[in-house]
Amino acid sequence: MMAAAQVGAQVTTDAINKDAATTGDVLTWGLGTQGQRYSPLTDVNAKSISKLVPVWSMSFGGEKQRGQESQPLVHNGKMFVTASYSRIFALDAKTGKKLWKYEHRLPEGIMPCCDVINRGAALFDNLVIFGTLDAQLVALDQNTGKVVWREKIDDYAAGYSYSAAPLIADGLLLTGVSGGEFGVVGRVEARDPKTGKMVWSRPVVEGHMGYKDGKENGISGTTNATWPGDTWKSGGAATWLGGTYDAKTGLAYFGTGNPGPWNSHLRKGDNLYSTSTVAIDVKSGQIKWSYQNTPNDAWDFDGVNEFITFDMDGKRVGAKADRNGYFYVNDAATGKLLNAFPFVTKTTWANGIDLKTGRPNFVPENRPGDPTGPGGDGTKGKAVFAAPGFLGGKNQMPMAYSPKTNLFYVPSNEWGMEIWNEPVTYKKGAAYLGAGFTIKPLYDDYIGALRAVNPKTGKIEWEVKNEAPLWGGVLVAGDLVFWGTPEGYLKAADAKTGKVVWQFQTGSGIVAPPITWKEGNDQYVSVVSGWGGAVPLWGGEVAKKVNFLEQGGSVWTFKLNK
Numbered sequence: 001m002m003a004a005a006q007v008g009a010q011v012t013t014d015a016i017n018k019d020a021a022t023t024g025d026v027l028t029w030g031l032g033t034q035g036q037r038y039s040p041l042t043d044v045n046a047k048s049i050s051k052l053v054p055v056w057s058m059s060f061g062g063e064k065q066r067g068q069e070s071q072p073l074v075h076n077g078k079m080f081v082t083a084s085y086s087r088i089f090a091l092d093a094k095t096g097k098k099l100w101k102y103e104h105r106l107p108e109g110i111m112p113c114c115d116v117i118n119r120g121a122a123l124f125d126n127l128v129i130f131g132t133l134d135a136q137l138v139a140l141d142q143n144t145g146k147v148v149w150r151e152k153i154d155d156y157a158a159g160y161s162y163s164a165a166p167l168i169a170d171g172l173l174l175t176g177v178s179g180g181e182f183g184v185v186g187r188v189e190a191r192d193p194k195t196g197k198m199v200w201s202r203p204v205v206e207g208h209m210g211y212k213d214g215k216e217n218g219i220s221g222t223t224n225a226t227w228p229g230d231t232w233k234s235g236g237a238a239t240w241l242g243g244t245y246d247a248k249t250g251l252a253y254f255g256t257g258n259p260g261p262w263n264s265h266l267r268k269g270d271n272l273y274s275t276s277t278v279a280i281d282v283k284s285g286q287i288k289w290s291y292q293n294t295p296n297d298a299w300d301f302d303g304v305n306e307f308i309t310f311d312m313d314g315k316r317v318g319a320k321a322d323r324n325g326y327f328y329v330n331d332a333a334t335g336k337l338l339n340a341f342p343f344v345t346k347t348t349w350a351n352g353i354d355l356k357t358g359r360p361n362f363v364p365e366n367r368p369g370d371p372t373g374p375g376g377d378g379t380k381g382k383a384v385f386a387a388p389g390f391l392g393g394k395n396q397m398p399m400a401y402s403p404k405t406n407l408f409y410v411p412s413n414e415w416g417m418e419i420w421n422e423p424v425t426y427k428k429g430a431a432y433l434g435a436g437f438t439i440k441p442l443y444d445d446y447i448g449a450l451r452a453v454n455p456k457t458g459k460i461e462w463e464v465k466n467e468a469p470l471w472g473g474v475l476v477a478g479d480l481v482f483w484g485t486p487e488g489y490l491k492a493a494d495a496k497t498g499k500v501v502w503q504f505q506t507g508s509g510i511v512a513p514p515i516t517w518k519e520g521n522d523q524y525v526s527v528v529s530g531w532g533g534a535v536p537l538w539g540g541e542v543a544k545k546v547n548f549l550e551q552g553g554s555v556w557t558f559k560l561n562k
């Protein structure tokens, strides 16, 4: 076990690549660029956890609160944490004392689809870098909070925004875009993290040109091969959850969102590379492989979910719990599908994934109908009931993997929706859906379930149900799994058995992933609390399960009271 990267030291590529093993700091979103969210620390364990108590809590303040989805970073005794409305704070990690804060000035017309959230920052050298709701990147000096550079990702008036934590891969700053509901063009971009200067740009909608060092770097795929007419020009596939990186394969893995518009009859074809995992060679900026989870998606099954690489049977593979309700294992180097199984109780749109062809076995009658086809009246197509609903078997909340138990811990939800299609045409800056929907719970007693998933057998080893939908990510710390609930609890369970051994009420709903690190003799656990995100905005009939929850906005930090 290694301690922190040298105190006072600047954040290097080497330190970032070792982040998963160094317990004295948290340099990356995901506790390591592979995104396993696993820490080898075991001071806090099933025996000692009854002594885990808060040491400080710090409020983000302000008149505006809303969803807080940020994963904090810790380096050199400082915590860096982003907050709603494009704010970032630096705190003393031991005491919570505020060192500086930066509030980005947002224009009136921003168009984030799903709350004014931010999921975290990236550290590189002396900088802390985060993205804003008006689609900009801001790099600040870690010590002073002074802006060092600022770059525009794209035009917020066309629907672009930014919500993910940036990723540092092989010394480059990798970012995606949000805006899939407005017909933007999804892409992954690499910049020099010291200056913000663009190195390469790789569109993930087939037909668009990529660039490297200011020169054309080849079209992604083949224009019009999987998109009819001009539909590829506003194809969506937003890379809104960011990505992971594995130094062993040299590939960055980005999930891609739904194709635009939602009405699938307006874009017949597979619509590459929407709702896929796309593996990009970080050096060349080229797509090395892609695997599409939901070809010709009709249910808003964004495939943005994190692709977490790990070793299975001596081979480097990656796993993704997709919004469409299936859990996938692909070869990390080639993308070949190795395993796929549902991790939720009901998937109406497909009845399995064919491991030979890699394609879903669609249930055609469960696709929402064409408004101009049978059962449609020109303005509305045949409505269907679909599960999961569009908020997904899993959404933005990242899962975790334990190399000790070889299990994935998946925050999943059980819900469905009534969905129908409508005609729509693309207009810059306007919602580009062509669909209507109402979300409904599947069961009376729960929507959320934290599930321990065996990636080899597809077996759910244990689950802990939750009445409200789970919307916070997961951490494995030694032999314990930590996660938060909208009801406000930070919970810990035995990673092997799922027995809940501890919980603490944070005062507002948790929709963010916890972290842990060790400084001196103390292991710390931190989590951000503040109810919000997509559920209160789009939850339909789920509202009655969550409309009593209060907003908030604070960081909580715990350690053992010895």
Ligand SMILES: O=C(O)c1cc(C(=O)O)c2c(n1)C(=O)C(=O)c1cc(C(=O)O)[nH]c1-2
Pocket: 069, 113, 114, 115, 117, 162, 163, 164, 177, 178, 179, 180, 181, 238, 240, 257, 258, 302, 390, 391, 395, 396, 532, 533, 534, 535
């Ligand atoms: O297509 C997109 O660009 C896009 C972006 C985002 C986002 O940036 O947060 C979400 C979604 N889609 C989305 O479909 C969704 O369900 C969602 C939930 C959340 C959230 O933070 O709670 N964001 C987003």
